[in-house]
Amino acid sequence: MxxxxxxxxxxxxxxSWRRGTKEMDLILGPWADEKLAGMDAxxxxxxxxxxxxxxxxxxxxxxxxxxxxxxxxxxLTEIAGFAKTRHTPVGNA
Numbered sequence: 322m323x324x325x326x327x328x329x330x331x332x333x334x335x336x337s338w339r340r341g342t343k344e345m346d347l348i349l350g351p352w353a354d355e356k357l358a359g360m361d362a363x364x365x366x367x368x369x370x371x372x373x374x375x376x377x378x379x380x381x382x383x384x385x386x387x388x389x390x391x392x393x394x395x396x397l398t399e400i401a402g403f404a405k406t407r408h409t410p411v412g413n414a
């Protein structure tokens with residue numbers, strides 16, 4: 322039985338908020354809440370694959386501490402930019 326589009330988005334949102342590390346919860350959760358519903362099919366596939374990666378790999382990639390795999394570069398750049406704007410105190414942008 323195939324997963325419905327609604328169930329897939331719900332699963333991906335849940336997986337974004339319940340990563341295993343609070344840092345990645347706070348980075349991916351808000352981004353997923355805002356962006357998932359508007360993603361095209363190819364980006365959803367890529368994000369679904371990204372969700373399968375370990376937090377111990379994801380955090381260094383999204384923080385820029387380590388280079389990320391090329392297939393995730395654009396997506397992680399967008400996610401990191403989103404997280405930075407959400408967590409920058411007013412007046413320090």
